[in-house]
Amino acid sequence: xxxxxxxxxxxxxxxxxxxxxxxxxxxxxxxxxxxxxxxxxxxxxxxxxxxxxxxxxxxxxxxxxxxxxxxxxxxxxxxxxxxxxxxxxxxxxxxxxxxxxxxxxxxxxxxxxxxxxxxxxxxxxxxxxxxxxxxxxxxxxxxxxxxxxxxxxxxxxxxxxxxxxxxxxxxxxxxxxxxxxxxxxxxxxxxxxxxxxxxxxxxxxxxxxxxxxxxxxxxxxxxxxxxxxxxxxxxxxxxxxxxxxxxxxxxxxxxxxxxxxxxxxxxxxxxxxxxxxxxxxxxxxxxxxxxxxxxxxxxxxxxxxxxxxxxxxxxxxxxxxxxxxxxxxxxxxxxxxxxxxxxxxxxxxxxxxxxxxxxxxxxxxxxxxxxxxxxxxxxxxxxxxxxxxxxxxxxxxxxxxxxxxxxxxxxxxxxxxxxxxxxxxxxxxxxxxxxxxxxxxxxxxxxxxxxxxxxxxxxxxxxxxxxxxxxxxxxxxxxxxxxxxxxxxxxxxxxxxxxxxxxxxxxxxxxxxxxxxxxxxxxxxxxxxxxxxxxxxxx
RNA sequence: GGGUUCGUAGCUCAGCCAGGUAGAGUACCGGACUUUUAAUCCGGCUGUCCGGGGUCCGAAUCCCCGCGAACCCGCCA
Numbered sequence: 001x002x003x004x005x006x007x008x009x010x011x012x013x014x015x016x017x018x019x020x021x022x023x024x025x026x027x028x029x030x031x032x033x034x035x036x037x038x039x040x041x042x043x044x045x046x047x048x049x050x051x052x053x054x055x056x057x058x059x060x061x062x063x064x065x066x067x068x069x070x071x072x073x074x075x076x077x078x079x080x081x082x083x084x085x086x087x088x089x090x091x092x093x094x095x096x097x098x099x100x101x102x103x104x105x106x107x108x109x110x111x112x113x114x115x116x117x118x119x120x121x122x123x124x125x126x127x128x129x130x131x132x133x134x135x136x137x138x139x140x141x142x143x144x145x146x147x148x149x150x151x152x153x154x155x156x157x158x159x160x161x162x163x164x165x166x167x168x169x170x171x172x173x174x175x176x177x178x179x180x181x182x183x184x185x186x187x188x189x190x191x192x193x194x195x196x197x198x199x200x201x202x203x204x205x206x207x208x209x210x211x212x213x214x215x216x217x218x219x220x221x222x223x224x225x226x227x228x229x230x231x232x233x234x235x236x237x238x239x240x241x242x243x244x245x246x247x248x249x250x251x252x253x254x255x256x257x258x259x260x261x262x263x264x265x266x267x268x269x270x271x272x273x274x275x276x277x278x279x280x281x282x283x284x285x286x287x288x289x290x291x292x293x294x295x296x297x298x299x300x301x302x303x304x305x306x307x308x309x310x311x312x313x314x315x316x317x318x319x320x321x322x323x324x325x326x327x328x329x330x331x332x333x334x335x336x337x338x339x340x341x342x343x344x345x346x347x348x349x350x351x352x353x354x355x356x357x358x359x360x361x362x363x364x365x366x367x368x369x370x371x372x373x374x375x376x377x378x379x380x381x382x383x384x385x386x387x388x389x390x391x392x393x394x395x396x397x398x399x400x401x402x403x404x405x406x407x408x409x410x411x412x413x414x415x416x417x418x419x420x421x422x423x424x425x426x427x428x429x430x431x432x433x434x435x436x437x438x439x440x441x442x443x444x445x446x447x448x449x450x451x452x453x454x455x456x457x458x459x460x461x462x463x464x465x466x467x468x469x470x471x472x473x474x475x476x477x478x479x480x481x482x483x484x485x486x487x488x489x490x491x492x493x494x495x496x497x498x499x500x501x502x503x504x505x506x507x508x509x510x511x512x513x514x515x516x517x518x519x520x521x522x523x524x525x526x527x528x529x530x531x532x533x534x535x536x537x538x539x
Numbered sequence: 540g541g542g543u544u545c546g547u548a549g550c551u552c553a554g555c556c557a558g559g560u561a562g563a564g565u566a567c568c569g570g571a572c573u574u575u576u577a578a579u580c581c582g583g584c585u586g587u588c589c590g591g592g593g594u595c596c597g598a599a600u601c602c603c604c605g606c607g608a609a610c611c612c613g614c615c616a
Binding site: 017018021023026052054089092093095181182183185193202203224225226228248250251252254270271272273274275276297299300302338339340344352374375402403405406407409422425428485486488489490492493499500503507518519520521522 | 540551557613614
């Protein structure tokens with residue numbers, strides 16, 4: 001009913017476009033087909049995204065939630081109600097200290113991140129700080145979600161039914177885990193980790209017996225191994241009530257419990273947790289009797305290998321830093337343009353994404369015509385998703401991001417007004433606008449942080465030196481030269497130098513580049529005295 | 540040991556998931572402007588779509604077998 005038919009080319013059959021023609025629509029369509037097949041109620045379709053709270057959230061961590069939100073939008077576009085649950089796994093224990101965080105955190109290893117002080121001092125706990133960074137990213141992108149904390153989930157006993165069912169079936173589950181993924185520990189241990197009442201740590205306490213009538217587990221804090229590190233337990237023998245004492249299900253079964261408890265119909269996952277999802281799907285279907293949600297697997301985002309970005313900023317690509325240089329839409333474009341294939345992401349992708357967004361916009365508003373009708377529909381669809389299906393009524397003024405970077409490199413003081421003035425001179429824009437001001441700010445940050453010019457040794461012969469000093473004399477003169485461009489040309493000619501070569505030398509000195517903007521006005525822009533000083537260093 | 544992704548122009552990549560003329564940017568070469576808006580415009584060049592098989596009227600695209608690269612899992616969450 002939401003399919004649009006498009007005439008194909010030649011003998012090609014008519015092709016059906018689902019929704020807005022993106023992978024998100026196709027996924028939502030498959031999800032709906034499955035829900036109908038399962039005969040489930042589709043009055044409210046809930047999608048979930050898990051948020052890690054153990055480390056500083058990478059831009060890839062946003063992807064999970066942003067893509068789930070995309071599916072929610074597609075479902076709504078198809079006429080269904082949907083909501084995104086953002087579940088913070090903040091009862092997770094701290095396993096290692098992330099790069100750059102203080103050393104005293106080692107005293108808190110294996111404690112739930114929600115009970116560790118915030119090393120940045122601005123939130124109630126370590127876990128809350130980390131999840132807040134992620135939620136802040138989502139807020140800035142305009143993603144709406146219902147926040148659910150792991151701590152509250154367990155404290156309030158929201159999973160108690162599921163925990164009970166899982167623990168009473170732990171033997172069967174343990175065997176299945178061994179069969180599916182080869183992990184054997186749950187044939188012995190229960191897939192539930194209590195927080196030791198004595199030392200406050202997770203994982204060191206091993207649950208060995210479930211008392212189904214009392215809904216309690218017996219555990220002993222006997223220690224564990226995390227990575228290559230051995231963590232000694234405190235030896236405490238304890239009993240924990242699964243309906244209210246702190247503790248959590250092992251990851252291999254926890255998703256399933258959540259899916260059923262919160263009635264989740266969709267969850268994306270990264271390929272790193274593929275095995276866990278496999279087990280959870282089985283637990284959900286067979287133990288909890290809840291048909292597992294529709295999934296989509298995505299590749300992980302990696303930082304660009306071996307490239308030093310900035311000493312002070314570090315290499316972690318976070319949304320907060322990204323937004324210094326790019327718009328929220330540039331992040332959404334990165335995450336929505338496709339779900340497979342992205343391998344590496346870095347700040348150096350921002351200029352291309354900024355310009356690509358603008359191309360989408362021009363296509364959407366019909367300024368660019370694509371020859372292929374299907375392509376046009378898909379491109380417009382992607383534009384709509386990047387705008388969270390609420391695209392602007394008309395296109396905003398835009399200036400090529402790379403051009404802005406170049407201009408921002410020239411103008412550092414009074415940047416916005418001077419760059420704007422230049423853009424108007426160029427005829428790129430007619431007048432200043434908030435949108436362009438914003439772009440200048442972003443490109444300016446980019447120019448300041450990444451695009452620092454490198455000093456290049458310039459080879460200059462004696463004749464050229466003479467020409468340079470002549471030029472230098474004109475520049476330091478009291479009057480502003482009337483036709484500097486022409487003067488430079490004349491100087492070159494008078495000295496028997498090819499103007500082309502002379503220009504090249506000037507660009508090399510001023511810009512460390514073989515080419516540049518029209519040199520006369522350009523010298524006046526950066527300040528002729530400044531240029532004179534630079535030139536005299538080479539004579 | 541298990542799994543996933545990727546391999547397309549000199550370079551960076553899009554196109555593949557829904558088969559229908561192999562594309563963009565950049566680089567390069569020529570021309571337009573008597574002197575360069577990191578230009579612009581016009582024209583040109585560039586391909587074993589990793590290799591091999593299969594399906595199909597038709598395959599870069601789907602399936603299978605290889606080769607190469609990267610990553611994930613094989614602690615734990």
